[in-house]
Amino acid sequence: MAASGKKKIYLSPPHLGEAELKYVQDAFSTNWIAPLGPHVEGFEREVEQFVGARAAVALSSGTAALHLALRYLNVGPGDTVFCSTLTFVASANPILYVGAKPVFIDSEPETWNMSPFALERALAEAKSRGNLPKAVIVVHLYGQSADLDPLVQLCEAYGVPLIEDAAESIGATYKGRSSGTFGQFGLFSFNGNKIITTSGGGMLVSDNVEAIDKIRFWATQARDPAKHYQHSEIGYNYRLSNVLAAIGRGQLTVLNERITARRSIFEAYQETFGEVPGIVFMPEFPSSRGNRWLTAITIDPEITGVTVAEVLNRLEQEDIEARPIWKPMHLQPLFQDCEYYTHDEGESISDRLFENGICLPSGSNMTGEDLARVVHVIEKCLKKVVQI
Numbered sequence: 273m274a275a276s277g278k279k280k281i282y283l284s285p286p287h288l289g290e291a292e293l294k295y296v297q298d299a300f301s302t303n304w305i306a307p308l309g310p311h312v313e314g315f316e317r318e319v320e321q322f323v324g325a326r327a328a329v330a331l332s333s334g335t336a337a338l339h340l341a342l343r344y345l346n347v348g349p350g351d352t353v354f355c356s357t358l359t360f361v362a363s364a365n366p367i368l369y370v371g372a373k374p375v376f377i378d379s380e381p382e383t384w385n386m387s388p389f390a391l392e393r394a395l396a397e398a399k400s401r402g403n404l405p406k407a408v409i410v411v412h413l414y415g416q417s418a419d420l421d422p423l424v425q426l427c428e429a430y431g432v433p434l435i436e437d438a439a440e441s442i443g444a445t446y447k448g449r450s451s452g453t454f455g456q457f458g459l460f461s462f463n464g465n466k467i468i469t470t471s472g473g474g475m476l477v478s479d480n481v482e483a484i485d486k487i488r489f490w491a492t493q494a495r496d497p498a499k500h501y502q503h504s505e506i507g508y509n510y511r512l513s514n515v516l517a518a519i520g521r522g523q524l525t526v527l528n529e530r531i532t533a534r535r536s537i538f539e540a541y542q543e544t545f546g547e548v549p550g551i552v553f554m555p556e557f558p559s560s561r562g563n564r565w566l567t568a569i570t571i572d573p574e575i576t577g578v579t580v581a582e583v584l585n586r587l588e589q590e591d592i593e594a595r596p597i598w599k600p601m602h603l604q605p606l607f608q609d610c611e612y613y614t615h616d617e618g619e620s621i622s623d624r625l626f627e628n629g630i631c632l633p634s635g636s637n638m639t640g641e642d643l644a645r646v647v648h649v650i651e652k653c654l655k656k657v658v659q660i
Contacts, residue, residue: 278590278591279591279642280591280592280593281591281592281593281633281638281642281645281646282593282633282635283465283566283593283594283595283631283632283633283634283635284465284466284467284565284566284633284634284635285464285465285635285637286464286465286469286471287530287635287636287637288519288522288523289522289526290522291521291522291523291525291526292518292519292521292522292523293522294522295311295518295519295521295522296515296518296519296522298311298518299311299514299515299518300515304514304515305513305514305515306513306514307511307512307513307514308492308511308513308514309514309517310514311514311515311517311518311520311521312330312511312512312513312514312517314517314521315330315475315512315517315518315520315521315524316328316329316330316475318521318524319460319475319477319524320477322442322443322450322524322527323442323450323451323452323453323458323477324449324450324453325450325452325453325458325477325478325479326478326479326480326481327477327478327479327480327481327483327484327485328475328476328477328478328484329475329476329484329487329488329491330473330474330475330511330512330517330520331473331474331475331476331491331510331511331512332472332473332474332509332510332511332512333362333461333463333472333473333474333510334362334437334439334459334460334461334462334463334474334475335362335365335366335474336474336491336508336510337457337459337460337474337475337476338362338363338366338409338435338437338459339366339369339370339508339510340476340487340490340491340508340510341407341435341456341457341459341476341487342366342367342369342370342372342406342407342435343370343487343490344457344483344486344487345406345407345433345435345456346406347367347370347372347406347407348370348371348372349370349371349372350371350372351370351371351372351373351405351406352372352373352374352375352398352403352405352406353367353372353373353374353375353405353406353407353408353409354374354375354376354377354391354394354395354405354407354408354409354432355367355374355375355376355377355408355409355411355601356376356377356379356385356386356409356410356411356413356418356437356601357376357377357378357379357600357601357602357612357622358378358379358384358385358411358413358597358598358600358601358622358625358626359411359413359437359598359601360439360598361601361604361606362439363409363411363437363439363601364376364409364601364607367409372406373610374601374607374610375394375398375405375610375611375612375613376600376601376602376607376610376611376612376613377390377391377394377408377612377613378390378612378613378614378615378620378621378622379413379615379621379622379625380419380615380621381555381615381621382419382555382557383413383416383417383418383419383555383557384413384414384416384554384555384568384621384625385410385411385412385413385416385417385418385419386410386411386418386423387614387615387621388419388422388423388426389615389616390613390614390615391408391423391426391613392426393613394611394613395426395430395432399430404430404431404432405432406432406433407432407433407434407435408423408427408432408433408434408435409435409436409437410423410434410435410436410437410455411437411439411440412436412437412438412439412440412441412444412451412452413440413554413598414440414554414562414564414565414566414568414631415440415441415443415444415467415534415562415563415564415565415566416441416444416554416555416556416557416560416562416564417441417444417445417446417451417557417560417562418446418557419557420446420454421447424454424455427455433455433456433457434454434455434456435455435456435457435458435459436451436452436453436454436455436457436458436459437459438451438452438458438459438460439459439460439461439463439466439474440461440466440467440563440565440566441460441562441563441565442460442466442467442468442527442563443467443527443528443530443531443563444560444561444562444563445560445561446557446559446560447559447560448559452477453477453479456478456480456483457476457477457478457480457483458476458477458478459474459475459476459477460474460475460477461473461474462474462475462516462520462523466565467527467530467531467534467563467565467636468520468523468524468526468527468530469519469520469523470512470516470517470519470520470523471516471519472516473512473516473517473520474512488511489507490505490506490507490508490510491507491508491509491510491511492507492510492511493507493508493509494506494507494508495507529636530563530636531563531564533636533637533638534563534564534565534567534634534636535562535563535564537564537567537634537636537638537643538553538564538567538634540643540647541553541567541569541632541647544647545569545650548576548654549575549576550571550572550573550574550575550576551569551570551571551572551576552569552570552572553567553568553569554567554568554569564634565634566631566632566634567631567632567634568597568629568630568631568632569629569630569632570597570624570625570628570629570630571583571628571629571630572628573628576654577654577655578653578654580596580627580628580629580630582653583630583650583653584596584630586649586652586653587646587649587650590645590649592633592645592646592649593633594630594631594632594633595630595631596626596629596630596631597625597626597629597630597631598626599626600620600622600623600626602622603623603626632646632650633646
């Protein structure tokens with residue numbers, strides 16, 4: 273219970289069941305506790321099959337996956353990497369790890385994800401300067417795929433590798449194909465708040481089997497094939513443990529159920545507030561299907577008479593966790609000197625989404641009573657009576 277005596281409603285808590293326990297008990301009974309083991313290999317194969325990738329490597333985090341993908345692409349000091357601006361900092365930090373500099377790309381209204389118009393302008397200017405990026409990182413925000421066709425076409429036209437940060441979007445599809453399988457690399461996160469979790473962990477996928485094998489080598493401290501401990505390259509302690517992979521295998525068996533639950537929660541919010549003037553829900557791009565990891569909306573204060581900050585404070589007072597939309601990377605002090613390309617000249621879509629955006633509680637284990645509590649608080653903020 274929260275301090276108020278009410279049940280705390282979290283934004284996106286873990287949702288575990290019996291399948292996970294079965295796999296974890298197997299790890300304990302066989303004494304495969306240390307890193308690596310049959311559940312790591314099993315988890316990799318099952319993710320490959322689920323998303324339709326030829327190869328996968330299980331890692332300690334999605335951030336580690338992105339770091340190693342950049343290293344494989346030989347990104348280093350003096351290079352630039354283009355990256356979605358509307359994201360969590362983990363999408364951009366690995367660019368700094370390898371000594372490169374990020375250039376941030378705005379969102380588009382249709383998906384809230386990377387704007388093809390902004391990317392095209394950025395690539396054209398970079399080519400004119402003779403300084404094309406070493407990679408483009410497109411983030412699939414809140415479980416919704418970007419409009420990938422034009423982004424892929426632009427990257428191919430300019431000869432720039434595409435990396436999909438699908439940390440939030442496992443199970444989402446674009447034109448019938450899984451998120452994370454369009455670029456040279458795709459990465460998923462299994463952090464505690466994601467749609468499925470290993471408590472902490474990630475996965476890098478690719479159709480380039482040789483690349484994944486090399487990254488697997490780096491992720492296990494780059495140990496040479498010798499009887500003694502010999503190392504010829506820099507390595508990392510980035511592999512997922514067998515116990516955490518066991519949790520992931522159990523979670524993967526219910527991923528489709530979790531997506532169904534989250535989409536139902538989104539639909540309940542939309543049914544209640546979808547026609548309220550001044551409230552706009554994150555759109556679902558045609559021919560795509562998001563996992564609706566989080567239900568995200570914008571609230572126009574001039575129309576509704578209420579600000580996002582007021583709604584957040586009211587929810588917090590009622591022991592309900594909600595969050596603002598990500599603060600764009602180009603507005604972060606860490607990246608204040610980085611270039612930024614807007615969707616249109618003089619119009620930053622991501623700034624507007626950040627200013628008016630809020631993520632509502634979306635856990636797949638939310639009850640009808642939980643949902644009603646959240647709705648009631650928002651109704652009071654809006655001073656409207658809406659039936660759910």
